Amino acid sequence: MTRRANLIDYQWTYDVFLNFRGEDTRYGFTGTLYKELNRKGVRTFFDDKEIRIGDEITPTLLKAIQESRMAIIVFSKQYASSTFCLNELVQIHQCIKENGQLVWPIFYDVEPSEVRHQRRKYGEALVTHEQNSKADEEKMKSWKHALREVANLKGLSYDPRKDYEHVLVEDVVNQIFRIISRVPLDVAEYPVGLNFRVEKINSLLKLGSNDEVIMIGIYGTGGMGKTTIARAVCNAIADNFDYLCFLDDIGGGSRKHGLEQEQARMLSKILGEKIEIEEINQGVELIKRTLKDKKVLLILDNVDEQKQLKKLAGTCDWFGLGSRIIITTRDLQLLKSHGVGRIYEMEGLNYEESLELLSWKAFKSMQVDDPRYREVVNQVISYVNGLPLALELIGADLYGKKLREWESMLDGCKRIPHDKIQQILRVSYDGLQQLEK
Incomplete structure (x- = not known):
């Protein structure tokens, strides 16, 4: 399953795909969320069918999942009793792995651990499916894996005994609107061959893992399209991060303005406010202190000196868990010296x-x-x-x-x-x- 046209062209059919158990939340939370998203101008796929014939995903639904910019999974008490919901979840999980699709779980009156470890209602539902021969061993394995992986993603929880539902709806709508309002970077007039290469880099980034910080390098001679592919990757995965910075032409910028100005430019882009730095080591301390608990996508373009890496992204522990740092350079040894083990060597066009x-x-x-x-x-x-x-x-x-x-x-x-x-x-x-x- 791929979504090749959308990786580069960003012609999303929908901004949001809603995956939910209809009997639990259709006329309550999910229905209200759908209404408010539409009111805000967010194009949302909302499957309003009460009764289904069979459990398999139709081509129309599959296409809607693939052509949605992000997906929201509403994990309610009876969610796992629906094999249709579970099949949709597996397809959505595939989109996370292959295309870097942003997925938000909402735990509606259930604990994340119930979903992650298939306990209580979730465990009971899966046992019932197995006993009723609703799924073979392979399908059961895919359901459990998708539940575990998606429940590990950053999400929101709602407890009807303590929380106001309208506050959750407002929070979700505002965050989604902020994401879809982001303007993508200009990539290429003719993005020939980019999709395949973006997918390869995404596999190095392990986007589904939020318990580590990963640095990767994109290496190649001039004219191979390193900056172009880095921009394409940024557009494809930016929605997965709380903070974003594409720092272009660091080599030229540090020689022209000084490395401390590059540090200030980086922090200003991430924080959305003007930052001034007078001395390089002061900048290092400010970066570490400011970003250590933030999930950041940082792209350092055209790095050509070891010092630039040391003073802008010294080690992974400068950044919050889930962060990804992408470095483009002509110098393979520079990446190796910095301890960057995941390296994508640019391939010429066939x-x-x-x-x-x-x-x-x-x-x-x-x-x-x-x-x-x-x-x-x-x-x-x-x-x-x-x-x-x-x-x-x-x-x-x-x-x-x-x-x-x-x-x-x-x-x-x-x-x-x-x-x-x-x-x-x-x-x-x-x-x-x-x-x-």
Whole structure:
């Protein structure tokens, strides 16, 4: 199950998918929540069917789950007695693992431990399903695993003996509205090949785990699209975090303004207020003190010196549990020296991806329709060797040009490389050790 178009394009059909046991909360809490979300302009999927035929998820429901920006699970007392709810939960859990979908559990008059460890009503319901042959061993295992994993996520609890329901509804609606109001980062005009790579990086991030802090590195030469993919990852997973900072071009910024200004820029973005730092070590202490209990998504882009990492994200214990730190760099050794064990090495575009990107840039079409251009297009792809930046620059230069001009440019590039491509690759080359050069 994938949601490939949405990872990059963000064309969500729904903002929220509501998963709930109808008999428990349809005419109470969940119905009120749905009404208030709609009033706030939040596009919400609310399955209002009283009676179902069978227990399997319909294609329409599956599509609604996949095309929702986030899901809210209302765990009520009789939730686990519905095999339909459990099947929906398994699909939602898959979206967490594969796409980084944000999921909020709401424990409505039940303790999280009841759900997590399948005790009381939850344990009884599962035993009943097993005895009535409602599920085979594999399905029982998937239900229990999904219940345990989702119940471990950060959520909200409601006790009707102590809490006001309208306060919970208001809190949920306000938090969701804040999330969906976030403006995504600009990624790429033509995001060719990004979905597959975003999914690979998401697997390194272990988004379902909130009991640890994880640092990963994205490594590759200039022009491979490290910043582009980091932006795409940020957009895909940002909803899972309480605080967010994409700190672009740290290498250039620290040389131009000083590392203490980069520290201030980072904290200002995370906290949403202007922070001033006069001395680097003061900045280190402020970062540690401010962020140690916050779940942060921090992306440090274009790091090129060890000092930058040490003073911006020294160790994992600077950040609250569940935080993720993503570092993009041309320098693999820099990541290793900092103890970053999870590293994604950027892959060049394959032939099909290269052809698609070049076609979009040079012909404003997904494919080359004119057979006269096919041979020279293949020569360009072979020359570029999967480098996205080169495909974009050469494709843009060739837009609207005749076949003779294509051949002339390609011949010129083979003799004297394209200026802009050479400039960017030169930075990567100059950063290598002599033996690596």
